[in-house]
Amino acid sequence: MAVIKTLDDLKKRQEEMKSRVNLRDKAENPESLVQVKVAMATCGIASGAKEVMEFFVTELDKRSIDAVVTQTGCMGYCFAEPTVEITLPGKEPIVFGYVDAEKADEIIERYIKEGELVDGIIPQNYNTI
Amino acid sequence: MSHYKMHLLVCAGTGCHASESDLVYEMLHDEVERKGLNDDVQVIRTGCFGFCEKGPIVKVLPDNTFYTQVKPDDAREIIDEHVIKGREVERLLYLDPETNEHVIDSKHMGFYKKQLRVALRNCGTIDPENIDESIARDAYMALGKVITEMTPQEAIDLIKRSGLRGRGGAGFPTGLKWEITSKNQSDRKFVVCNADEGDPGAFMDRSILEGDPHSVLEAMAICGYCIGASEGLIYIRAEYPLAIRRLKIAISQARSYGLLGDNILGSDFSFDIKLRYGAGAFVCGEETALINSMEGHRGEPTNKPPFPAEKGYLGKPTCVNNVETFANVPVIVLKGAEWFSSIGTEKSKGTKVFALAGKINNVGLIEVPMGITLREIIYEIGGGVKGGKKFKAVQTGGPSGGCLTEKHLDTPIDYESLMAAGSMMGSGGMIVLDEDDCMVSVAKFYLDFIVEESCGRCAPCRIGSKRLYETLDRITVGKGEQEDIEILKNLGSVIRDTALCGLGQTAPNPVISTLDNFMEEYVEHVHEKKCRSGQCRDLLYYVISEENCTGCMACTRVCPTHAISGERRQPHVINQEVCIKCGACMEKCQFDAISLMKDYPREVQLTTK
Ligand SMILES: Cc1cc2nc3c(=O)[nH]c(=O)nc-3n(C[C@H](O)[C@H](O)[C@H](O)COP(=O)(O)O)c2cc1C
Ligand code: SF4
Ligand code: SF4
Ligand code: SF4
Ligand code: FES
Ligand code: FES
Numbered sequence: 001m002a003v004i005k006t007l008d009d010l011k012k013r014q015e016e017m018k019s020r021v022n023l024r025d026k027a028e029n030p031e032s033l034v035q036v037k038v039a040m041a042t043c044g045i046a047s048g049a050k051e052v053m054e055f056f057v058t059e060l061d062k063r064s065i066d067a068v069v070t071q072t073g074c075m076g077y078c079f080a081e082p083t084v085e086i087t088l089p090g091k092e093p094i095v096f097g098y099v100d101a102e103k104a105d106e107i108i109e110r111y112i113k114e115g116e117l118v119d120g121i122i123p124q125n126y127n128t129i
Numbered sequence: 130m131s132h133y134k135m136h137l138l139v140c141a142g143t144g145c146h147a148s149e150s151d152l153v154y155e156m157l158h159d160e161v162e163r164k165g166l167n168d169d170v171q172v173i174r175t176g177c178f179g180f181c182e183k184g185p186i187v188k189v190l191p192d193n194t195f196y197t198q199v200k201p202d203d204a205r206e207i208i209d210e211h212v213i214k215g216r217e218v219e220r221l222l223y224l225d226p227e228t229n230e231h232v233i234d235s236k237h238m239g240f241y242k243k244q245l246r247v248a249l250r251n252c253g254t255i256d257p258e259n260i261d262e263s264i265a266r267d268a269y270m271a272l273g274k275v276i277t278e279m280t281p282q283e284a285i286d287l288i289k290r291s292g293l294r295g296r297g298g299a300g301f302p303t304g305l306k307w308e309i310t311s312k313n314q315s316d317r318k319f320v321v322c323n324a325d326e327g328d329p330g331a332f333m334d335r336s337i338l339e340g341d342p343h344s345v346l347e348a349m350a351i352c353g354y355c356i357g358a359s360e361g362l363i364y365i366r367a368e369y370p371l372a373i374r375r376l377k378i379a380i381s382q383a384r385s386y387g388l389l390g391d392n393i394l395g396s397d398f399s400f401d402i403k404l405r406y407g408a409g410a411f412v413c414g415e416e417t418a419l420i421n422s423m424e425g426h427r428g429e430p431t432n433k434p435p436f437p438a439e440k441g442y443l444g445k446p447t448c449v450n451n452v453e454t455f456a457n458v459p460v461i462v463l464k465g466a467e468w469f470s471s472i473g474t475e476k477s478k479g480t481k482v483f484a485l486a487g488k489i490n491n492v493g494l495i496e497v498p499m500g501i502t503l504r505e506i507i508y509e510i511g512g513g514v515k516g517g518k519k520f521k522a523v524q525t526g527g528p529s530g531g532c533l534t535e536k537h538l539d540t541p542i543d544y545e546s547l548m549a550a551g552s553m554m555g556s557g558g559m560i561v562l563d564e565d566d567c568m569v570s571v572a573k574f575y576l577d578f579i580v581e582e583s584c585g586r587c588a589p590c591r592i593g594s595k596r597l598y599e600t601l602d603r604i605t606v607g608k609g610e611q612e613d614i615e616i617l618k619n620l621g622s623v624i625r626d627t628a629l630c631g632l633g634q635t636a637p638n639p640v641i642s643t644l645d646n647f648m649e650e651y652v653e654h655v656h657e658k659k660c661r662s663g664q665c666r667d668l669l670y671y672v673i674s675e676e677n678c679t680g681c682m683a684c685t686r687v688c689p690t691h692a693i694s695g696e697r698r699q700p701h702v703i704n705q706e707v708c709i710k711c712g713a714c715m716e717k718c719q720f721d722a723i724s725l726m727k728d729y730p731r732e733v734q735l736t737t738k
Contacts, residue, residue: 003387006395007273010264010388017265020171023136024254025266027191030236039215057134068191069134071215 144181156204176340252340292478297451328527430630473499477543526555529635531642567664590633
C-alpha cells in the first residue's frame with residue numbers, strides 16, 4: 001500500500017474510495033434523492049428491465065444526478081413492462097410503462113431534471129379500487 | 130470504477146458471529162459468484178447493527194431491506210428472489226412486535242426511528258477490516274485537519290466548546306482533561322484508551338471497536354497531538370478476541386498508510402498505538418487500577434490525587450479516555466463544536482450509546498440523543514415491555530447505578546438527571562424490569578457481583594459489601610428483620626463515604642436506590658414474608674385449595690416432614706412452619722389441589738396450630 005504523505009493525498013484517496021460506499025451513504029436518507037424503482041419480476045426481466053436498470057444506473061451517475069436505483073418485484077402492470085417508478089424528493093411516486101433506453105433518456109432529461117410530465121405515465125388510481 | 134447496484138451488508142459483530150454470520154457471508158458471496166453477479170452486487174462484512182438478539186442480520190442496500198435471523202441456507206433464496214427478481218424474502222423480514230406485521234425497510238423500524246448515530250456512525254455500514262472504506266467515510270480527515278490547520282490549544286478549545294464529556298461513567302469534561310494533561314510538562318506522555326468494559330451486560334465499546342476501529346485510533350492520535358504525546362495504549366480485555374483482531378488489522382493498515390507512525394501527513398507529529406490486555410476484572414476499568422495493571426502491578430486502585438493527568442503510566446502525564454468518548458471526537462472536529470453542542474441537554478451534549486436489555490421487545494445496542502426520555506427509549510425504540518407485562522423499573526449504570534421508576538419515565542435523561550434520580554449514566558447498561566422482577570433480588574444480584582469483583586484493598590468495600598450482600602440474602606430467604614433495613618441504610622452510606630475507589634463508593638447504589646423507590650417490597654419481604662413478584666423461592670408457599678382437595682391423603686404420605694394434616698375425605702392443610710418446600714406433595718396430588726402461592730391464608734394456619 002502506498003503511504004499517504006499529505007492531507008491532499010488523503011483527500012485524493014477518499015475520492016477514489018467514495019464509490020465503494022456511495023450507495024451506502026445515499027441509502028441513509030433516500031427521501032432526499034431521486035428514487036428510481038425498476039420492476040424486475042419475471043415478466044420484467046423478460047421484457048428488458050435489466051437493460052433499463054443498467055441504463056439508469058450509469059446515465060444518472062454520468063449526468064451527476066444523485067439518485068438511488070433499486071429493483072422491485074411485480075408492480076401489477078405486466079402489460080406495460082418494463083415499468084419504472086420515479087419518486088422525486090417530496091413528490092408522489094409516478095409509474096412509467098414501456099420503458100426502453102430511449103424512453104429512459106427522456107424520463108431523465110424531462111421528468112427528473114425538469115419535472116415535466118412525459119407520455120407513458122400509468123394512472124395509478126386503479127390500484128386503489 | 131465499480132458501480133455496484135446492490136450492497137449486501139452482513140453483520141460480523143460478536144453477536145451475529147456467534148450465530149454463524151460468517152457462513153452466511155460465505156454462502157452469499159459464493160452465490161453471487163455462481164450467478165455471475167460480481168459486478169453488480171457487493172457483499173460486505175460490517176460491524177454490529179445493534180440488533181444482535183435477532184442476528185445474524187443481513188441488510189440489502191439501497192432499499193434498506195432488513196433481514197433478521199438469516200441462516201446460511203437462506204443465502205440462495207436472498208440472491209434468487211431479492212437480488213435477481215427484486216422480491217423481498219418475507220419470512221426473513223423483521224416482525225413488528227406491536228402490529229405483528231413484517232417491516233420491509235429499516236427506516237420504518239421503530240428501533241431505528243428515534244436513534245441518532247454519532248459514535249456508531251459507521252457500525253453496520255463499513256467493512257471494519259478495510260481502511261479504504263473508513264477513509265471513504267471521512268476517517269483520518271479530522272486528524273489531518275487538526276495537525277495541518279490547528280494548534281493543539283485550538284483543538285482543545287474546540288473539544289471544550291463542544292461540551293463532550295467522558296462516556297466511561299463519570300462524565301468528566303473531555304476537553305478540560307486534555308487541557309490539564311497538555312499543561313503538565315514531561316519528556317513522555319501517554320494517551321490511554323479504556324476498553325476494559327467491565328459492566329455486566331455492556332457491549333457498546335466492544336461494538337465500536339469491532340465495527341469502526343479507525344474512529345478510535347484517529348481520535349487517540351488527535352488527543353496525542355493536543356496533549357503532546359506520541360504514544361498511545363489501548364487497554365482491552367482479553368475476552369474480546371474479535372475486537373482485538375480488528376484493532377490489530379486497523380493499526381497495521383493505518384501504519385502502512387503512514388496514518389500512524391512518524392511524521393504523520395508530512396507534519397512533525399508522530400504517534401503510534403499499542404495494545405495491552407486485561408484479564409477482565411471489573412476494578413481494572415478504574416483508571417488508576419488500569420494503569421497499575423498496565424505497568425505489570427496488581428490491578429488495584431491507588432489514591433487520587435495524583436490524577437493520571439499528572440502522574441499516570443510510568444509516572445508520566447497520561448490522558449485516559451473511554452472508547453465511546455474517543456469515537457465522538459473525529460465527528461466533532463469535522464462537523465464543529467456547535468453542531469455537537471446543538472444535540473442534547475444544557476449540561477450533557479451529544480448522544481449516548483446504551484445496551485438495552487431485560488424485559489423489552491427490542492433488545493439491542495442503541496444510540497440516542499441526550500435528553501431523550503425513558504418512555505421514548507422503552508416504548509418507541511424498545512418496542513415496549515415484553516409479553517405486555519407491566520413496567521416496573523429500569524436499571525442504569527450497572528453495579529454502580531440504580532433504578533428509575535414509573536415516575537421517571539418522562540424525565541429527559543442526562544448525567545445530572547440520572548444522578549438526581551439516584552442512578553447513574555455509567556457506561557450505558559440499561560436493563561428493563563417488569564412486574565415479575567423482585568427489586569430486593571435485583572439489588573442482591575449487583576452486590577453479589579461487587580463482592581466477587583472487590584479487589585480487597587480497603588475494608589469498607591471488602592467487608593462492607595459482603596455484609597450488605599448477607600443482609601439482602603437474609604431478607605430474600607425470609608429471615609429478615611426490621612433491623613436489617615436499617616443496617617442496609619446505615620452501612621450503605623458508610624461504604625459510600627469511606628471506600629477508596631469508585632467501585633466501593635458506588636457499590637451501595639443499587640441498594641440505596643431500591644430502598645428509596647421500592648421500600649414497600651422490602652417491608653413485605655421482612656414483615657409479611659412475601660415476595661410479590663414470586664422470585665424469592667423461599668417466600669413461596671405450597672397451599673392446598675379447600676375446594677379441590679378430596680382428602681385422599683396421598684400427599685400426607687409423601688411429605689418428608691409431616692407438614693400436612695387433615696382427616697380422610699376432608700380438605701387438608703399444610704403447616705408452613707414445618708414445610709420445607711420440596712414440592713413432593715404437589716407432584717403427587719392428582720386433583721390439582723396444591724399450588725405455589727405468593728401468599729398463604731394465615732388464619733387457616735393459626736387454627737391448625
Ligand atoms: C470500578 C470502576 C470501573 C470502571 N470501569 C470502566 C470501564 O470499564 N471503562 C471505562 O471507560 N471507564 C471505566 N471507569 C471509569 C474510569 O476510571 C475513567 O473515569 C474513564 O475511563 C475516563 O474516561 P472518560 O472520561 O472518557 O469517561 C471505571 C471506574 C470505576 C470506579
Ligand atoms: S473500594 Fe473495593 S475495589 Fe476499590 S480499592 Fe477498595 S476494596 Fe478495592
Ligand atoms: S393429594 Fe391432593 S387431593 Fe389428596 S389430600 Fe392431598 S391435596 Fe388433597
Ligand atoms: S412441599 Fe414438601 S415439605 Fe412442604 S408440604 Fe409438600 S411435601 Fe411437605
Ligand atoms: S410480473 Fe412484472 S408486472 Fe407482473
Ligand atoms: S452483532 Fe450483529 S447486530 Fe449486533
